[in-house]
Amino acid sequence: MPSDPKHPESDAPGYELFVGLLTRHEPALRRFVRTLLPGWSDVDEVMQRTALAAWRKFGQFDPATDFLKWSLVIARFEALAFRRAMGRDRLVFSDDFIEKLAEEAQEETELARREERALEGCLQKLSPERRELVLKAYADGTDQRDVAAAIGKTPAAFYMLLARIRRDLADCIERTLKQEALT
Amino acid sequence: MNPTIEELTERYLRGELTEAELTALEQRLSANDAERAQFRRAARLEANLRAHATEQQSEVAAWSAPRPVVEATLAESLRALLWRWRAPFATAAAVLVGLLLTAVFVSKRNTEAWATVVRVADAEFADVGLRANGTLREQEVTLTKGTVEFVTARGVKVVIDAPTEFRFESAQRLRLVRGFLNADAGAKGKGFTVATSAGEVVDLGTRFGVGVERDGEAQVAVFSGQVRVEPAGGRALTGGSVTLDEGGAVRLRRDKQTERLQSIRLRPVEDGLAGLGQPSVVADIADNVTNPKINSFYGLVPQGMGDGAAAYTIRSDIGWHAPDGVPFPAELTGADLIRTMHRVRHDTRFLLRFRVTQPAVVYVMMDERAEPPAWLERGFTRTGWRVASGPWRPGGRVVGELKPATRAPVFIPCAVWKMELPQGGAVELGPPREAGDRGQTAMYGVAVKPANQR
Incomplete structure (x- = not known):
């Protein structure tokens, strides 16, 4: 509840700092969790738990250090805890494999950030129709089968089309990062 | 032909892999650093696309285009049509092999339990009495008082509140004659079906409730995941099957299109459809x-x-x-x-x-x-x-x-x-x-x- 006597050291300025840091690093945290879990609803759930856990522990965070690294550790723990809790209901990777993926993903946060920036430009290089289609398909809460039906395609044909667009985007991102490395 | 790593990754990200495919994907990725890097790249791209797409999506747009009921897809309709019209001679050899295999397994299958009772609370029965750890196959059960909880052979948890009349038709199919039940299908129980005279409810990996109050009419509510609802009767009258998402409820009637159910009674403790046992003002x-x-x-x-x-x-x-x-x-x-x-x-x-x-x-x-x-x-x-x-x-x-x-x-x-x-x-x-x-x-x-x- 709002005033928890277990956390007497807490204050409102700390909250603002927390929200600012969380907002800034949320895309990176979300990318990280997405790598570990198969469904978006599970990712949203783990993001929610991560934010709550990070807020509870924020008193232990040293603002001079890297918030993203600190919160990735929490997200990794929350993803594993979620996987154990949901083991019966969800098809998910094993604990060991999630640990392995998490370890590697934690080393790639800078690469992931550059990919995110490159995607911006690569989306602009798509034709307007394809750009609109891919953004519709990935909008929060959208059922891709609806988008398929709206353009008169079967889900299977639509998934193939999306796969082609994603492959083009992935190639474009790779080229962009290589060019950046050269300059 | 074995699926490529790209295909498996795409299907993983859509949450469509089977348990065997997921195991295969994990094994391949564990053994190959490059493929694992490719997998992480694909997951990051998907997350970045979603972030871009969601940024552009206003709250108002989200409300005007909510998570929808989807008509049966063309692919689903075609599959059903092909199954109905498949020529017997084309599958004669498969049927023969199937018969031989069936002969080997039939005696075992005829004695296996379809469901096991895990909890009986304050229950009274009109016919078959059930106790905790008891097993169930095709016998009809009329629960006149209390609550019974089963787990099927495929791990589906089914909670039934009195007054209810039902029978299992297989480990993956339960016929609800009247009353209310809630099912939690879990990963292995995908496809679990509740049949009523108004139509069928097929689990697509979810928790859902079904209630039959009057013959020919049922209510269906989804608490997580999705179900496919198939009204009984001609497709021309019913409009075919619909997919129902989390938070959705419909009235299901024979020979009628499904219609939104604006309110349902919920159990007070965990999400689930409640019967009419408790009065409300x-x-x-x-x-x-x-x-x-x-x-x-x-x-x-x-x-x-x-x-x-x-x-x-x-x-x-x-x-x-x-x-x-x-x-x-x-x-x-x-x-x-x-x-x-x-x-x-x-x-x-x-x-x-x-x-x-x-x-x-x-x-x-x-x-x-x-x-x-x-x-x-x-x-x-x-x-x-x-x-x-x-x-x-x-x-x-x-x-x-x-x-x-x-x-x-x-x-x-x-x-x-x-x-x-x-x-x-x-x-x-x-x-x-x-x-x-x-x-x-x-x-x-x-x-x-x-x-x-x-």
């Missing part, structure tokens, strides 16, 4: 949302209001709580609770109507941060009591400028308003905020208590 809950694609329900929980009660239908993690250092208002405890839909909070034309069947008091828990809407000030009086909704995610959109004083999760303070209805009658509530109001507002909650129980 609230009836006929409906809103003015006319979008034919919206199938979301209001959840009526008889005597369900109290500290910790779930506030909304989809976001069951958000509850009503005692505010900071103050006990939960005693008068609210035990009231019939209407779990509302949080996502209508921006609709300034929204109306919620219901009927109160006896003298009662209607309570509205309204976000204190916003100006009370005119309809509330006109018809209700402020009690001076407060409750809090939460826990909300720190920094989330609904939380807005709200800053908790501690490191605890965020709770939104709500004022409790009330309206006395000495004769009962019709109630109409407006939107949580009016056109032109700015700032964040959480959706309000509603509770109703009979006057003689206050």
